[in-house]
Amino acid sequence: MSNYRRISDIQADIRSGKTNCVQLVKSYIARIEENKHLNAFLEVWAEEALEKAAVIDQKFKSGTPGHLAGAVIALKDNLAYKGHKVSAASNILQGFESVFTATAVQRLLDEDAIILGRTNCDEFAMGASNENSAFGPVRNAIDPERVPGGSSGGSAVAVQAHLVHASLGSDTGGSIRQPAAFCGLFGLKPTYGLISRWGLLAYASSFDQIGPLTHSLEDNILLTEIMAGPDEQDATVSDRPAPQYHANQSAGKYTFAVMRQAIEHPGLDANVKSETESLIKSLIDQGHTVTYFDFEYLDYLVPTYYVLTTAEASSNLSRYSGLLYGHRSQHAKDLESTFTLSRSEGFGEEVKRRIMLGTFVLSSDYYDAYYSKAQKVRRIIQNKTREVLSGADAILIPTTSTPAFKLGEKSKDPIAMYLADLFTVQANIAGNCAISIPVAKTATGLPLGMQLMCGDFEEQKLFDVSSEILRICNS
Numbered sequence: 001m002s003n004y005r006r007i008s009d010i011q012a013d014i015r016s017g018k019t020n021c022v023q024l025v026k027s028y029i030a031r032i033e034e035n036k037h038l039n040a041f042l043e044v045w046a047e048e049a050l051e052k053a054a055v056i057d058q059k060f061k062s063g064t065p066g067h068l069a070g071a072v073i074a075l076k077d078n079l080a081y082k083g084h085k086v087s088a089a090s091n092i093l094q095g096f097e098s099v100f101t102a103t104a105v106q107r108l109l110d111e112d113a114i115i116l117g118r119t120n121c122d123e124f125a126m127g128a129s130n131e132n133s134a135f136g137p138v139r140n141a142i143d144p145e146r147v148p149g150g151s152s153g154g155s156a157v158a159v160q161a162h163l164v165h166a167s168l169g170s171d172t173g174g175s176i177r178q179p180a181a182f183c184g185l186f187g188l189k190p191t192y193g194l195i196s197r198w199g200l201l202a203y204a205s206s207f208d209q210i211g212p213l214t215h216s217l218e219d220n221i222l223l224t225e226i227m228a229g230p231d232e233q234d235a236t237v238s239d240r241p242a243p244q245y246h247a248n249q250s251a252g253k254y255t256f257a258v259m260r261q262a263i264e265h266p267g268l269d270a271n272v273k274s275e276t277e278s279l280i281k282s283l284i285d286q287g288h289t290v291t292y293f294d295f296e297y298l299d300y301l302v303p304t305y306y307v308l309t310t311a312e313a314s315s316n317l318s319r320y321s322g323l324l325y326g327h328r329s330q331h332a333k334d335l336e337s338t339f340t341l342s343r344s345e346g347f348g349e350e351v352k353r354r355i356m357l358g359t360f361v362l363s364s365d366y367y368d369a370y371y372s373k374a375q376k377v378r379r380i381i382q383n384k385t386r387e388v389l390s391g392a393d394a395i396l397i398p399t400t401s402t403p404a405f406k407l408g409e410k411s412k413d414p415i416a417m418y419l420a421d422l423f424t425v426q427a428n429i430a431g432n433c434a435i436s437i438p439v440a441k442t443a444t445g446l447p448l449g450m451q452l453m454c455g456d457f458e459e460q461k462l463f464d465v466s467s468e469i470l471r472i473c474n475s
Contacts, residue, residue, distance in 0.1 A: 068113040
C-alpha cells in the first residue's frame with residue numbers, strides 16, 4: 001500500500017480502482033501488528049473498522065462519499081466514542097466505556113471517516129514525552145530509543161509510521177505541536193473555542209483544545225474545518241459560523257515577528273538554532289519582513305502554565321473517586337479509604353504530583369500568592385502576545401528547543417521535562433492559534449519543527465503563512 005500523505009490522493013486511487021477502503025484498513029491493521037513495539041495503540045477496533053470500510057466502498061460506488069471517505073483515523077485515548085473504551089491512559093479508568101461520542105469525533109464520522117482505534121498518551125495528557133502512560137511509553141518510529149513527544153505521542157507515531165492516515169490529539173501546553181515536531185508532522189493547536197471540547201476528558205479546561213496530526217497541511221486544514229463550529233453541548237465554544245478554509249492561498253508578502261529570547265536561549269540545540277536562522281534568511285531573501293521583539297516574560301511562561309493547569313486538574317480529576325465508575329480499591333473499608341486508596345492506586349506518579357501541586361496553589365493560605373497571581377500574569381502574557389501580533393502576521397519561533405530526546409533522559413527531573421514545553425505554552429496561555437510545521441531534519445534524520453502563531457480565530461491566515469513557509473522550504 002502507498003504511504004499516502006493526502007486524503008485527496010487516497011480518494012483518487014479509490015475512484016480509479018487502484019485500492020478500496022477495505023484494503024486500506026486491512027493494510028493499516030497489518031502495519032499496526034508489525035509495529036507493536038512502538039506501543040502507539042492501546043486498542044484497535046479492527047472488525048468494526050472493516051465493516052465501516054465496506055459501507056464507505058459502497059458509497060464510492062453510488063457516488064455519495066463524504067469529505068473524509070477513505071481516511072483512516074486514530075483517536076487519542078482521551079476522546080469519547082460511544083460504546084468504546086476510553087481511559088486517558090490511566091488505570092483509574094481501566095475498562096470504562098463511553099456513553100456518548102465527542103462532538104469533534106462525531107463530525108469526522110459524519111463525513112465518513114473510519115476510526116481504527118485509540119492511541120497511547122501520557123496519563124490524562126500530563127507529559128511531554130509519552131513516558132507517563134500506565135501502559136508503557138510510546139517509541140519514536142525513526143529511533144525507538146527516543147521519545148515521540150507528548151502527551152499525544154501515540155497519535156503522532158500512528159501517523160508517522162503510517163499506521164493510520166491521520167489522528168486526533170489534544171493540546172493543553174503543546175501536546176499536539178511538540179510530538180508533531182518530534183515526528184515530522186503538521187500539528188495544529190486551534191484558537192480556544194474553535195473546536196468543541198465536548199467529549200474530551202479534561203485536564204485543564206481553559207487550556208485544552210482538540211486538533212489534528214497529519215502528513216500534509218492540506219489534510220490539517222480539511223480536518224480542522226470539519227471539526228470546527230458551534231456546539232450547543234459546549235458553552236466555551238465560539239458561536240461563529242463553521243469556517244470555510246482554503247489551502248495554499250498565499251497572499252503576497254508577510255511580516256514575521258521573531259522572539260529574540262527564543263533564538264538566543266542557552267538551551268536551544270545547535271541544529272534548531274541553525275535551521276531557524278536559515279529560515280529567517282530565506283524569508284528575507286524572498287521579500288518578507290522579519291522583525292525581532294523582546295518577550296521579557298519567557299521565563300514566566302512555564303511557571304504560569306503549571307500553576308494554572310495543575311489547579312484546574314486538581315478540580316477536574318476530583319470526579320475520579322472510585323464511587324461511580326472506574327477503579328475502586330479492593331482494600332477500601334469505608335468512604336474515606338475508598339477515596340484515598342482508589343485514587344492512590346489508580347493515578348500514576350505524575351498525575352498525583354500535579355493534583356497535589358494544584359491543590360496546594362488553590363489552598364486558602366496560598367491562593368493569592370500563586371493562583372491569583374498566575375491569572376494576572378496570564379492576562380499580561382495575553383496582552384503582550386496580542387500586541388506583537390497587531391504589528392505582524394505571525395510569530396515565528398522553534399516548536400521545541402531540541403530534537404526528540406532519548407527515553408529516560410528527562411523522566412527523573414520533572415523541571416527539565418516541564419521546560420520541554422517552553423516554546424509551546426504561550427499559545428495555550430494566550431488562547432490564540434498555533435501550528436508546528438516540519439521544516440528540516442538533523443544529520444541523523446531527526447525531524448525539526450517550526451512554530452507559527454497567529455491571532456484569535458486567524459486560522460486562515462495561519463494556514464496561508466504556513467503554505468508560504470512550505471513553499472520556501474521546498475524551493
